[in-house]
Amino acid sequence: MLPRGLLPLLPPRSLSAMAAPPTGSSARSRLCFAVEGAGGSDLVCFTLGGSGEGPARDPEDDGRPRPRCFLPAPGRCYSLCLPAAASSVPAARLHRRLQQRLSGGQGPFGRCQVLALLSYRADGAQAAPEKGFLIQDPQGGPETERALEELLRAQGELAQLPPPALGVYEAGERGELWQCLWALRRAGGRELLRRARVLAAEEPPLHPAVPGLSHAAVFHSLEAARSVLKQCMSLIPEAKAVLDLVDKCPKNSKKGDFPVIVIEGLDATGKTTVTHSVKDSLNALLLRSPPACISQWRKTFDDEPTLIRRAFYALGNYIVASEIAKASTESPVIVDRFWHSTAAYAVATEISGKVHNLPPVHHEVYQWPEDLLKPDLVLLLTVSPEERIRRLQGRGLEKTEEETKLEANSLFRQKVEESYKRMENPGCQEVDASPSKEEVLRTVLHLIKKQCGSL
Structure with missing residues (x-):
């Protein structure tokens, strides 16, 4: 038979x-x-x-x-x-x-x-x-x-x-x-x-999977992400609370006269240390994405399928954008992760297999949304895989499904990092975060001064 x-x-x-x-x-x-x-x-x-x-x-x-x-x-x-x-x-x-x-x-x-x-x-x-x-x-x-x-x-x-x-x-x-x-x-x-x-x-x-990325994983407009959570209101009570916060934010937020610098990178690349050090050095305001006002619902949406999870994090970026717009009228703003992080993890999760399966360079999925406030500078912190593992040991922090996957799967990590590097308008400027924290801070401050002028 x-x-x-x-x-x-x-x-x-x-x-x-x-x-x-x-x-x-x-x-x-x-x-x-x-x-x-x-x-x-x-x-x-x-x-x-x-x-x-x-x-x-x-x-x-x-x-x-x-x-x-x-x-x-x-x-x-x-x-x-x-x-x-x-x-x-x-x-x-x-x-x-x-x-x-x-x-x-x-x-x-x-x-x-x-x-x-x-x-x-x-x-x-x-x-x-x-x-x-x-x-x-x-x-x-x-x-x-x-x-x-x-x-x-x-x-x-x-x-x-x-x-x-x-x-x-x-x-x-x-x-x-x-x-x-x-x-x-x-x-x-x-x-x-x-x-x-x-x-x-x-x-x-x-x-x-590439043709579907812009429809169900990487949202390029507020309305696209909002329409997904609107469908969830009868299924997920927290969806209405998120939408209420989004609807209170000004549409098409514009940044003020002070520079906005985003710090991106995988977990254990030193983002927390760098963001706080830069904040103190520039007397800046530190913001995070997703913002504190919706972080209480991360566990709920992390348990949902990609379509819903990505819409939640995309809307978090628009809420942060309204906070950036207000804060940047008074001081420089440092942002711990923003749209690039949301998009890079989405691409790496949805595209199976090896790095060559990712959308090609200059693909539309890597383009910054036209209706989202754009930062002056995006810095991507990188360290070797061995250094990341060393830093992660003993942290004991609660991890999302994707963060756990990141630790266990070197191929997934490579796809996340490569997706970061292919982002455009603005792109990411890579910073080696392996040296001492003092040396990394000097490098970061030099790039900020070069890009944003005297502060």
Whole structure:
């Protein structure tokens, strides 16, 4: 018996586009899928051919290799995708709940490997990828499929959304791979939507998640972030409190005559020491992002999916901007993290794999929002990974999920740092924070004087 395998799930509206294997220009618009390997490995990409029957069968498909992301017998794989809805809070929360349940180690899922799955258009026309999961069951027992059906029905109902379709792959008589797509009914039972040939595909020039960054991770306007939290008001009580604070802030805040200097960097690069030293040296006011008025809700929003979490931190930047505008009329202002930090962590989190998967230099995602107060100077403190680990030991501070990931994953740290360095308008000026605090302070003050003049 040849193995059955994974099925990337598509919403019913996508089926008409896959009725037959595309040719010519339509081949470039194929719907493709990318499986994100564990530990930052490369993407495995594939697409869909026809049914293999009659005129829908493409002879060229027979020469394509089988995609290398399926378990051998007796293993079995499944997959699911949520329809692309970058601004849909219910869909984002459903994705998060499914991720937690699938990775929670309960029942048959405890033996499964869960990998991220993205769907995208080969020609890049799709604004944002559909997100989902590839579930690899090494034992291939039928209880995993039953558990998946029950989970999808229950979670879809909880989110007031149709249950995501469930996909299963099956091997054909000649070893080819077939996709079977099942629509689940809430009351029970399921309907086969289609069966299609699975074909290997080349990795796209840009990571499939890149087109969706500006819609669901890196917000470039106050209104874009505000609209997300507005959807959350009936689900997260704290969302209304945040919006009330935002709405009290002046729109398009402008800075005063005194300079505004932002200090950025990973944890344990010396930001606290440098910001306080510069504050004292310049007789400046020190501000932080997120601001104190919303910091009490960080834990609440850190537990939410990326879409909501990023909107919360983006709005925090706009609140800080109103504080900067007022303070910079009276004295220099030092800001401990600002928009660059929010954007760099978002990019590094959303883009899997290695540093080369990041959006290219000068991509729009690295551009400062037009409606956010712009600082005079942004300094990025850096230290070696070894020095960071030494400084972190014994701190005992409560860490966010991303800060914990930063310590454990050197690849993630590299992506955060590289994202920082690609920020533009304004860009970050890098400062080696490894020397003594006195030497680092002299370097920072020299750069401030050079950029901002005498204070």
